[in-house]
Amino acid sequence: MTIEVNGKSLDTDEEGYLxxxxxxxxxxxxxxxxxxxxxxxxxHWEVINFLREYYEEYQIAPAVRVxxxxxxxxxxxxxxxxxYLYELYPYGPAKQACKYAGLPKPTGCx
Amino acid sequence: MAKAPEFxxxxxxxxxxxxxxxxxxxxxxxxFVAKEAHQEAVGYPGELIDNWQEVAIEKLGEMTKKxxxxxxxxxxxxxxxxxxxxxxxxxxxxxxxNMPVARQDLLRKVYRRYYTLAGKYLPKLVGAEDLTExxxxxxxxxxxxxxxxxxxxVYCPYGIDTAEVSMAAREIMAxxxxxxxxxxEIIGKVHKIGNNLGLPEKALANTLEGLEExxxxxxxxxxxFPLDVKGADVxxxxxxxxxxxxxxxxxxxxxAKVFHQAGLSWTVSSHASEAANFGLFIGSYENMQxxxxxxxxxxxxxxxxxxxFGECGHAWRVGYSFLNTLAGPFDFLDSNYPVPQxxxxxxxxxxxxxxxxxDPEANDDKRVTFHDSCNVARASRMGSKAxxxxxxxxxxxxxxxxxxxDMRADTIGEATFCCGGGGGLLTDDLIELRTKGAMPxxxxxxxxxxQHQITHMAAICAICKSQFSKVLPYYGFEMDQIISVHQxxxxxxxxxxxx
Numbered sequence: 001m002t003i004e005v006n007g008k009s010l011d012t013d014e015e016g017y018l019x020x021x022x023x024x025x026x027x028x029x030x031x032x033x034x035x036x037x038x039x040x041x042x043x044h045w046e047v048i049n050f051l052r053e054y055y056e057e058y059q060i061a062p063a064v065r066v067x068x069x070x071x072x073x074x075x076x077x078x079x080x081x082x083x084y085l086y087e088l089y090p091y092g093p094a095k096q097a098c099k100y101a102g103l104p105k106p107t108g109c110x
Numbered sequence: 111m112a113k114a115p116e117f118x119x120x121x122x123x124x125x126x127x128x129x130x131x132x133x134x135x136x137x138x139x140x141x142f143v144a145k146e147a148h149q150e151a152v153g154y155p156g157e158l159i160d161n162w163q164e165v166a167i168e169k170l171g172e173m174t175k176k177x178x179x180x181x182x183x184x185x186x187x188x189x190x191x192x193x194x195x196x197x198x199x200x201x202x203x204x205x206x207x208n209m210p211v212a213r214q215d216l217l218r219k220v221y222r223r224y225y226t227l228a229g230k231y232l233p234k235l236v237g238a239e240d241l242t243e244x245x246x247x248x249x250x251x252x253x254x255x256x257x258x259x260x261x262x263x264v265y266c267p268y269g270i271d272t273a274e275v276s277m278a279a280r281e282i283m284a285x286x287x288x289x290x291x292x293x294x295e296i297i298g299k300v301h302k303i304g305n306n307l308g309l310p311e312k313a314l315a316n317t318l319e320g321l322e323e324x325x326x327x328x329x330x331x332x333x334x335f336p337l338d339v340k341g342a343d344v345x346x347x348x349x350x351x352x353x354x355x356x357x358x359x360x361x362x363x364x365x366a367k368v369f370h371q372a373g374l375s376w377t378v379s380s381h382a383s384e385a386a387n388f389g390l391f392i393g394s395y396e397n398m399q400x401x402x403x404x405x406x407x408x409x410x411x412x413x414x415x416x417x418x419f420g421e422c423g424h425a426w427r428v429g430y431s432f433l434n435t436l437a438g439p440f441d442f443l444d445s446n447y448p449v450p451q452x453x454x455x456x457x458x459x460x461x462x463x464x465x466x467x468x469d470p471e472a473n474d475d476k477r478v479t480f481h482d483s484c485n486v487a488r489a490s491r492m493g494s495k496a497x498x499x500x501x502x503x504x505x506x507x508x509x510x511x512x513x514x515x516d517m518r519a520d521t522i523g524e525a526t527f528c529c530g531g532g533g534g535l536l537t538d539d540l541i542e543l544r545t546k547g548a549m550p551x552x553x554x555x556x557x558x559x560x561q562h563q564i565t566h567m568a569a570i571c572a573i574c575k576s577q578f579s580k581v582l583p584y585y586g587f588e589m590d591q592i593i594s595v596h597q598x599x600x601x602x603x604x605x606x607x608x609x
Contacts, residue, residue, distance in 0.1 A: 014142050015538065058313035063354045066320055082356050086589070092580075094355070095538070107296050108306030109351040109358075109386060109422075109536060109572035 005031050017098075017105050024052075024102030032100050036091070040100075044088055046074050051101040061098050061106050117542040119584045120202050122553040128195045129204035136205040136546075140251045141539050144289035151298030152397055155287040162286035163241050167224050169282045170217075174225065180278050183270045184221045187211060193262035193272070198527050199255050202546035207252050210262035214275045216248050250288060253279040255543055258391065258533035259484035264524055276533070277393030284392055292537035293388045300401050305350035305384035311337075314380055317353050325363060331605050333363075333370040335378070340412050342377035344369065347385045347405055347429075347450070348420025349572035358575055361421050361594025365453050367603050368596070372460050376418075379408035385425035386572065391534030402428065402436040415444040418451050421594055423483035423532065423571030426452055430490035454570060455492050457599055458502045461509055468602040473511040476565050478598065479558050480507055480516065481551065481578075482526035483571035500524075503570055503595055510602040515562040521554035529569075531577030544577060545584050552585040568595045 001012045005027050011019035016032065018024060029048055033040045040048075050070050054062040062070070064082055072080015085093035094106050120129075146156030159165060174181040193210040195201065200208040207213055215237070222229035222238035229238030239245065258273035266272075283289060299308040309317075318335035325333045336342060346369075352362040369376045382404040389398025409417055417440070419429045429450045434440065440449045448455070460466045480503060492498040500523045508514050521527050530547030558564055569575055569592060578592035 058310065058316060060307065060309050060313045062313075063317050063320075063359065064356050065324070065359050066317060069320070069324075083590070104308075106307060106354065107292075107299065108354075109349055109576050110307065110355040 003028070003031050003035070015099075015105060018102050021102050021104065028102055029100040036096070041088075043075060043079070044097075044100075046071060047085065047088060047093065047097045048101040050074070051097055051103055055101070055103050061094060061103050064094055067093060117545070120546055120549045122549055122556045122585050124557070126201060126550050126553050129201060131206045132204035133206055136199075136203045136208065136255060136543065137251060139255060139540065139543050141254050141535070141537055142291040143250075144284075144291045144294040148291055148294040148298055149284070149287065149289050151301065152284075152289070152294050152394070154284045154289055154294070158287040162246070162288075166246075166282050166286050167220070167241060169285050170221060170278070171225060173278050173281070174221070177274070177278070179271065180274055183214075183272070183275055184218050186268045187214065187218065187270055188268070190267060192265045192267060196262045196265050197256075198259070198261070198530060198550045199257070199543065199547045202530070202549040203255075203543070205255075207248070208255055210256075210272045213252050213256055214270070214272050216245065216252055217275055217279045220245060246283070246288070249279050249283060253283070254290060254535060254540070256533065257484070257528045257531070257535055257547070259528035260488045261484065261525065261527065264488065273533070277391070279393075280391070281393035284394065289392065290534065292539070293392050293534040297388050297392070297397050297401065300384055300388075300404070304381050304404060306386050306388070307350040307354055309350055309353060309383065311380040314353060314378070314383055318378065321359070321363060321366070325366070329605060331367075331370070331607055333366050335366050336376060337378050338380055338412065339375075339377035342375045342412060342414055344374055344376035344416045344418050345382070345405075345409050345412060345414040346376055346378050346418050346420060346453075347382055347408075347425075348378070348453075349385045349422040349425060350383055351572040351576060352420055353383075355572075355576060357579070357590065357593045357597060358421075358572055360597035360600065362596075364594065364596025364598070364600030364603075365420060367600045367605065368453075368457050368460065368466060371466050371603055371605055377412060377414070379412060381411065382408035385419050385422040385429070387425055387428045388534055390424055390428055398428065398432070399436045402433060405433070406437040406440070409440070410442065416447045416451060417443065417449060418453055418456055420453050421570040421572065421596060423485040423573060427485040427489040452492050453596065454502050454506055457506050457596070458493070461506070467604040468509045468599065469604050470508075470510055470512045470602055472602040473598055474513070476511060476598070477513040477515065477563055478507060478511050478566050478568055479514070479555065479562075479564050480504060480522070480595075481529065481567050481569045481574060482522050483569060483574050484526060484528050484532055486570060487524055487526045497523075507568055507595060507598060510598040513562075515558055515564065517554040517558045521550065527551040527554065529571075529574040529577040530581060532571075532573050536573050536577055541580070545581050548577070548581040548585070552581070552587075555587070556585070566591050566593050568593050568598060570595050
């Protein structure tokens with residue numbers, strides 16, 4: 001599978017995750033969201049940006065709890081819950097948001 | 111917004127009825143095939159090999175000699191049909207190839223063709239068939255529609271262990287180059303990094319530190335989450351989902367609080383940061399052993415006296431039933447404790463000895479039922495008495511919670527229904543199967559909910575917890591109605607702030 005981003009054709013795996021993570025740019029997220037019929041708000045971007053920062057340092061997506069805590073700090077305590085993250089990313093913050101952010105899919109019993 | 115599911119969700123009615131037979135209803139369902147890198151990391155060829163038929167048939171023959179049970183299971187089915195309506199995937203899909211007898215016959219007919227006298231000479235008379243590409247495709251589809259839960263085996267008059275047949279078929283497929291992506295990618299990560307998630311040591315340390323801060327903030331108690339502490343008494347081996355996902359992580363907090371309050375010194379290992387052992391699911395003894403050996407290596411390296419398993423269903427099967435033969439002897443551990451021990455046993459013992467106290471009123475906002483996980487229920491035990499795996503978790507829950515109600519008797523205990531995502535099927539590419547397979551459990555939950563207004567279902571398996579988080583909403587429940595047993599324990603534990 002491929003997606004078209006700014007005139008470039010980028011390979012993805014069967015589930016739509018970027019094959020080469022270094023090809024990520026912000027418009028990758030926008031294009032992936034369009035495919036899912038989802039429009040990215042500033043709050044969506046807070047999640048994506050945090051995921052990318054965390055991944056940069058730890059080479060893995062953060063635990064759901066780490067993510068909710070960070071988002072709670074940035075957007076207010078009422079938004080620091082996995083319920084809110086599921087409102088933003090109905091397919092699951094760990095999976096859908098990771099995909100948009102150009103992170104590998106979390107594997108295992110999650 | 112999310113797209114609506116592209117399949118019909120079965121209705122969880124007033125009772126479980128045997129569905130009309132719908133041939134081919136799930137013939138489109140199959141998981142992604144493992145890529146070259148995933149296959150090679152676990153010792154299998156990267157893609158379907160040219161002489162796959164020959165190799166598959168030879169492998170089947172080898173396996174029936176090596177695992178004599180497998181040959182008995184392939185030889186002894188009399189097609190009585192007792193298993194047909196016992197499988198959650200058949201009940202949820204109506205596909206006749208999901209009747210356990212029919213699913214296992216996909217392998218059995220090939221075994222009969224090449225390894226029995228009648229099948230060699232009179233194949234048509236005895237239902238023997240050549241191994242063709244079509245048969246291989248059927249294997250790939252339908253052996254990934256069995257969660258190896260062994261409910262059908264409970265009702266089989268011959269005691270045929272159908273999970274063994276599914277495991278054997280999966281190993282044959284991986285051997286000829288057609289493995290499953292989800293399982294094989296994960297096993298490769300355990301070999302390389304130490305856990306299913308691929309969670310590196312630095313991230314694990316960061317997550318555990320974060321939990322220490324959270325518990326201190328929430329409870330005012332400095333509960334530690336130690337990592338790689340040499341000389342600790344207890345090595346906790348727990349599914350990596352406990353470090354990552356919800357509601358799992360609240361269970362991990364519960365274990366830590368129990369250890370803290372009981373004054374036990376414990377540690378997690380970054381080398382064996384995974385209890386799950388997907389080698390079981392793909393039927394690979396070699397992979398299962400390689401994963402299990404990490405636990406031994408960590409126990410020796412850290413010099414611990416006990417090994418305790420966290421809440422993980424199939425890990426407890428591997429731990430309780432196979433660990434000693436896979437990675438033993440464990441004569442270097444304290445012989446006063448079982449090797450390994452389940453966290454439920456630890457908590458239960460501490461409660462019996464009065465070393466920890468629970469205040470069940472802390473959970474008075476909850477009305478709880480318990481989902482028996484299949485590998486705990488049908489493939490292991492807890493405590494010293496038969497059936498302890500059913501009694502101990504319930505006693506722990508009742509000590510932590512005043513409002514406990516069981517689901518209907520033929521859906522719990524050894525008759526428990528699989529969550530729908532076990533046995534290496536907890537992957538998004540099988541979401542339709544997972545949702546449909548959850549129907550029998552959802553039916554029983556709905557029933558107990560109507561009678562007792564249940565707010566939460568507790569479980570002791572990482573797969574069950576993730577699966578229910580995902581499928582509960584399809585049946586009108588909330589995703590956070592599934593919780594860890596040790597979340598209830600952690601919330602009810604009377605903490606000594608002086609400790």
